[in-house]
Amino acid sequence: MELSRFLKTYPCPDKPGRVLVVATRRCAVLELSGAKLAAARDGRLDDPDRATLTRLGVLTPNRDAERDDMRDTFTRLNRTCRHVAVLVTLTLECNLACGYCFEDPFRGRFSMSVETADLLVLRMTEQMAAGRNVTVDFYGGEPLLALSLLRRIAGNLAVAARTYGVTFSFNIITNGTLLNRRIVQELLPLGLTAVRVTLDGPRDIHDCQRPFVSGQGSFNVVLAAIRETVELVPLDLGGNYTRTNYHRFPELLDCLIAEGITPHRLKAVVFSPVMPKADGSMSGDCGAVCAGSDDPEMREAGLFLRGEILKRGFPAPRLRSHACMIEFDHDLVVGYDGTLHKCPLFMGDKELSVGSLSEGVGDYCSSHNLEVWKTEECLDCAYLPLCFGGCRFLRKVRTGAIDGVDCRRDYFDATLERLIRQDLMSGMLTEREST
Numbered sequence: 001m002e003l004s005r006f007l008k009t010y011p012c013p014d015k016p017g018r019v020l021v022v023a024t025r026r027c028a029v030l031e032l033s034g035a036k037l038a039a040a041r042d043g044r045l046d047d048p049d050r051a052t053l054t055r056l057g058v059l060t061p062n063r064d065a066e067r068d069d070m071r072d073t074f075t076r077l078n079r080t081c082r083h084v085a086v087l088v089t090l091t092l093e094c095n096l097a098c099g100y101c102f103e104d105p106f107r108g109r110f111s112m113s114v115e116t117a118d119l120l121v122l123r124m125t126e127q128m129a130a131g132r133n134v135t136v137d138f139y140g141g142e143p144l145l146a147l148s149l150l151r152r153i154a155g156n157l158a159v160a161a162r163t164y165g166v167t168f169s170f171n172i173i174t175n176g177t178l179l180n181r182r183i184v185q186e187l188l189p190l191g192l193t194a195v196r197v198t199l200d201g202p203r204d205i206h207d208c209q210r211p212f213v214s215g216q217g218s219f220n221v222v223l224a225a226i227r228e229t230v231e232l233v234p235l236d237l238g239g240n241y242t243r244t245n246y247h248r249f250p251e252l253l254d255c256l257i258a259e260g261i262t263p264h265r266l267k268a269v270v271f272s273p274v275m276p277k278a279d280g281s282m283s284g285d286c287g288a289v290c291a292g293s294d295d296p297e298m299r300e301a302g303l304f305l306r307g308e309i310l311k312r313g314f315p316a317p318r319l320r321s322h323a324c325m326i327e328f329d330h331d332l333v334v335g336y337d338g339t340l341h342k343c344p345l346f347m348g349d350k351e352l353s354v355g356s357l358s359e360g361v362g363d364y365c366s367s368h369n370l371e372v373w374k375t376e377e378c379l380d381c382a383y384l385p386l387c388f389g390g391c392r393f394l395r396k397v398r399t400g401a402i403d404g405v406d407c408r409r410d411y412f413d414a415t416l417e418r419l420i421r422q423d424l425m426s427g428m429l430t431e432r433e434s435t
Contacts, residue, residue: 001050001059003041004066006382010417022420025070025385026057027319029420067379073388078329084127085325087137087333087344088112088120088153090146096175097213100240103141105279106348112336117149119357120334121156128157128164132330136170139344144178154190161191169193175210176222184232194267195229196236197222202251209240226261234267240274246301250308263313270317271305273298276397278348299414306419310426318423319416323388326368332361342368345393368392369402378405383412 006025012018019037021030030053032040039045040053053059060066091111092103101107112120124134134157138150154170161168169191172179176197184192199222200206207217226235237256241249249271257263273295309316325331326342333341338357342364346352352368355361365371373389390406398406 001040001043001045001054001061002063004057004060005063005380006066006070006385007058008382008416009037010420020417020420021058022319022416023057024382025321027321027385028056028058029319029424030056030058070379070384071374074323074327081328081330082131083133083135084124084330084332085135085137085328086120086124086331087139089139089141089334089336089344089347090143090149091141091336093145094140094142094175095145095177095213096142096210096218097215098210100209100274100277102275102278102345103348104277107141110336111146112149112338114149114152116336116338116357117153118156119338121153121160123357124157125160125164127330128160128166128168131164131166133167134161135168137173138170139173142175142178143172144174144183147178147183151187151190154187154192158190171195175218176225177212177218179222179225179229181228181232184229188233192233194234194236196238197226198238198240199223199226199252200239201241201245201249202255205245205248206252223255223259226256227259230261230265235265236267237269239271241271241301241305242274243297243301246271246273246305249305250312253308253312253314257312263315266314268317269309269314271302271309273301278345296414299411303415303418303422307422310422313426319386319419321385324390324392326364326370326392327388343393345391367402372402373405375405381409383408383416386412 004023004025006023008022008024010020010022012020012031015031017034019032019034021032021037022028023030036045036049040049040059045053050059054061089112092107093109093111094101094107124136127134136153136157140146143150150172154168157168157170171194172187172192173196176199179195179197184195198210199219200209203217203219206219206222210218212218226237229235239249239252253269306316324343331342332354333344333347334357335341335347339353340355340357340361341347341349341352342354352364354364354367369392373384378384378389387406387408390408392402392406395404395406396402
């Protein structure tokens with residue numbers, strides 16, 4: 001047995017002679033003695049310890065075979081996958097006027113037709129007939145502006161799922177201004193499992209960044225919607241910060257607690273830097289937004305905010321293996337007009353469309369550079385299971401093409417240890433010790 005190449009170790013300053021081990025392929029975190037790690041490296045472990053460390057991804061029978069196995073990750077997953085995940089853009093209309101809106105370059109009064117909705121149901125029903133479970137994320141614009149269409153699609157797919165003995169569920173990604181108790185109660189029997197809403201920090205920041213089209217602030221309306229629905233359906237809370245206002249986002253967390261929206265009531269809280277728009281442009285003060293994970297100040301902002309979220313007891317996503325959805329054969333984005341994409345960040349880019357509901361999915365291996373991370377450098381990188389080449393959209397923003405990886409090495413070098421220690425301090429992780 002050999003130590004995995006997908007491994008990071010960090011000293012424990014408060015525990016001399018012990019190390020923190022992160023097996024990135026399994027996202028397993030262990031605390032071991034330096035002697036035990038040396039024994040693992042030299043092949044001197046007893047059978048129980050060897051079995052445990054192999055199961056957790058610290059040890060591998062052969063490092064070269066392990067690398068080959070990583071290269072074939074998605075071939076293997078796609079061959080056995082029995083699940084289809086689609087993000088459906090019901091409409092590009094929205095009742096907010098967010099200055100940083102990603103869809104701004106191609107927004108308009110565009111909504112999915114009944115004919116396209118029925119074709120979507122047909123295509124998903126075909127997947128169900130093949131024995132696959134289906135999950136839909138309804139997206140916009142503001143998807144609740146097309147509530148009747150949402151009901152039609154979800155209702156028909158719920159019936160189809162029962163017919164074929166598979167599961168159907170859906171989530172809603174909404175600005176929250178139209179969300180209420182009645183709508184949630186109506187949609188739960190159709191398969192609603194979660195809702196994601198956005199609050200961009202405390203009231204004054206949110207109302208500046210996410211006003212109604214009329215110019216009126218939307219904070220109070222969204223907060224009321226969260227209060228009204230949080231006990232009915234799991235809620236994810238997102239927020240978009242800039243380098244000039246991220247330090248005030250903890251005020252929002254304190255506001256939620258004061259309003260009775262306590263940590264255990266939310267599924268997850270994630271604050272993210274404002275992204276470039278679909279055409280790569282940035283609104284307002286370009287220096288206030290972030291174009292990726294290579295900005296040291298934004299790395300610190302992300303760590304600071306995650307720490308504040310955990311400090312107050314709110315749930316935050318844990319370390320996990322992550323890859324762009326383009327790697328998964330059965331993951332798709334469906335535009336309002338039935339066009340298909342492999343990532344929501346490619347919507348509006350006709351060159352990166354991969355087909356349509358009527359014609360099916362074409363070959364996108366070359367256009368999306370699917371093999372881009374299958375290089376010696378990436379396959380030898382301990383962080384590969386956490387990024388698989390990073391974000392293709394951000395690479396395109398930087399260079400004008402998907403001509404290489406969006407390397408996350410510097411980001412993880414700067415943040416991984418601190419992310420793990422945040423989780424340990426908050427109780428999100430339990431240290432596993434090899435005896």
